[in-house]
Amino acid sequence: MSSTLEIMSELQPANNATAKSGQQSGTCLICGSNELGELLVAPDRFHLRRQMYRLVRCENCSGVWLASPPQPAEMGDHYTADYHNAIVTAGEGSAASRWKDQVKLISQYKSGGALLDIGCSSGGFLSTVKGSVWKLYGIEMEESTAQRARATTGAEVFVGDAVAAPFLPASFDVITCFDVLEHVYSPREFLTKVREWLKPGGIYYAMMPNIDSWEARLFGSHWFGLELPRHLGHFSPRSLRYLMNELGFEEVCVKTPAVSYIERSAGYVGSSLLEKLGFSPTPQSRPKPRGVLQRIVRKGLRMTVIQPIAYIASIAGAGPCVEVVFRKPESR
Template identity: 50%
Template sequence: MREEMGRYYGPEYHRAVGNAGESSSKRWKKQLQVISKYKTGGNILDIGCSSGAFLGYLKGGPWKLYGIEQNLPTAERARALTGAEVFAGDVEDAAFPPNSFDVVTCSDVMEHLYEPRDVFRNVAEWLKPGGIFYIFVPNIKSWEARAFRSYWYGLDLPRHLHHYSAESLTGLAMLVGLREVRMVTPPGRYVEQSTWILLDDMARKAGLKWTPSELNPQPGIPWKLLRKAQRLTIGSLYSSAASYCGAGPSLQAVFQKD
C-alpha cells in the first residue's frame, strides 16, 4: 500500500542516499558530459534531487537550477546547498509551466515512482521544443538480473516499484511524443552486492543468524588487495563486455522533444 511505503524511506535511507550522491562527483561529471552533447546551458530540472548533489555540481555554471524532492528536510538541504528552486513533494504534484526546461534529469529515481506514464507526460509538457530528458535506471534485462533473478541487487524490493528495459523506456517516451536519441548500458556491476544478498538468504534458510558485521565484515589489507585486483581484471572485463552487448546493470537514456 502506498501509505505504508514511508516505513522503507526513513531518515537513514535519505541520509545514505544524500551522502552517496555528495561523494559521487565522478559520476556527475560523466552525466554532465552526456547532457552537454545535446545542451550546454539553460533551465535544468532534477527529479528526485535528494540533497542536491548533482545540482550542486552544476552550481556557478550556465544553468538555472530546479529540483523536485519528496522529503521536506532533504529538499530544504538541497535549497541551502545549491540555491536551486526545489519543489518539496511528489513529482506528480509538481506544477511547472509548459516549455519551462531545456533539460530534465531523473537518475536512479524513475524506478521508485508510482505512475511513470504520468511523469513522462509531465516531463514532455515541461520541456521546451528540442529539450532533453536524461534517465538512469537499473536494467532488468541485464546479464546480472538474469543470473541472480530475485537476488539481484538492482531489484531493491519493495522500494523499486517498476523495472525497466530499453524497450519499455522507449515505449513510455513514444507515448508522450519524445524521441530516443541515446540508449546505452554503461560499464558497471552489482555482482558483489547481489552475492551478499544470495548468501544472506542461504544462511537464513540454513538456520544461521549472522549479524551485519559477520555477513559483510570489514576486510583486511590482503583481502582489499585481492578484491582490487579482481575489479581491475575480471571485473573490468566483465563490465566492459556487458556494456558492449547492451546487457550492463544500468540503462542510460536520453529522449528529446521535437
C-alpha cells in the same frame, strides 16, 4: 526563500492517490496489455525483511512491475532512515567524479538554461553543474534532504510528489532523473508531466536499472536492482523505447553504461546462504566498515573480474542499468 518556493510549499499536500491504476487492474503500466506472466517472488533484501513481493512481466512490451505494491501511505515503512543515508552517501561521495560521465553526456546536447533534477536528493548531481550556465531546480520527497540541496547548490527545490510540482509548461531545457522512474506509481503520468515541463527541443535524461540485463538474469530474485518494494516498475531499453515513443518523445541515445551491481547482488546471495545455515547476516542497510584486507580483495576483484564483465555487458547492450536521452520534438 524566493516567492516561487512559497507558492510551491502551499501545494505540497497534493499526493499521488490517483497513481495506482496499473498495479490494481492487472494491466501493463507501459502498454496497457493484459498478457502478463509471473517473473519472480522476492523479499526486501536491503533491510533483510521477510515479506515476499511478486513481480509480473508484460509479454507484449517486456515491462515488469510489482503486483499489489504497498499503498503510498505505507511507503514510509520502506523508505527508512538507513535507505535515505545510503542514497545520500552514494550521491555525495566524490561528487565530481561520480557524475562526470552524466554531465559530459548531457552537455553534448544542451550547453545551458533551466535544469530540473527530479529526485535530486541532497544535490549531489546539481552541485556538479552549480555556478555555471545553468539555473537549477530540484524535486525531492524529504524536506531536510531538500534543504541540504538548496544550501549546497542554490537550486529551488520543491518538496513532495513529482507530479504535484507546480512548474509551468515549457519551463526546462533539461530534465534529469537518476534512479527515479522505477519508484513511480504511474510512469505514464510522470513522463507526461516531464514532457509538458520541457521546452520544445528540451531533453530528458534518465538512468535506472535494466531488468533485461545479464546480471538481472543471473542473480534472479537476488539481483540488487530489484530493490523491493521501493522499485515499483522495472524497465529495459525495449520497454522504455516503447513508452517514450508512445508519449511523443524522440530517441537521442539509449545505452547501458559499464557499471556493475555484482558485489551488492553477491552480498544478497551470501546473506541468504548464511540465513539458511542459521546465522544472522548484517543487512546492507547497516553496512559495517571494511577492514584493510577486505578492501584489498575487493579492489583486486573489481580490476580483474568485475570491470571486464561490466565493459563487455555494456558493449552488448546488456549492462545492469540503462541510460537514456530523449528529446521533446521542436514542434508537434
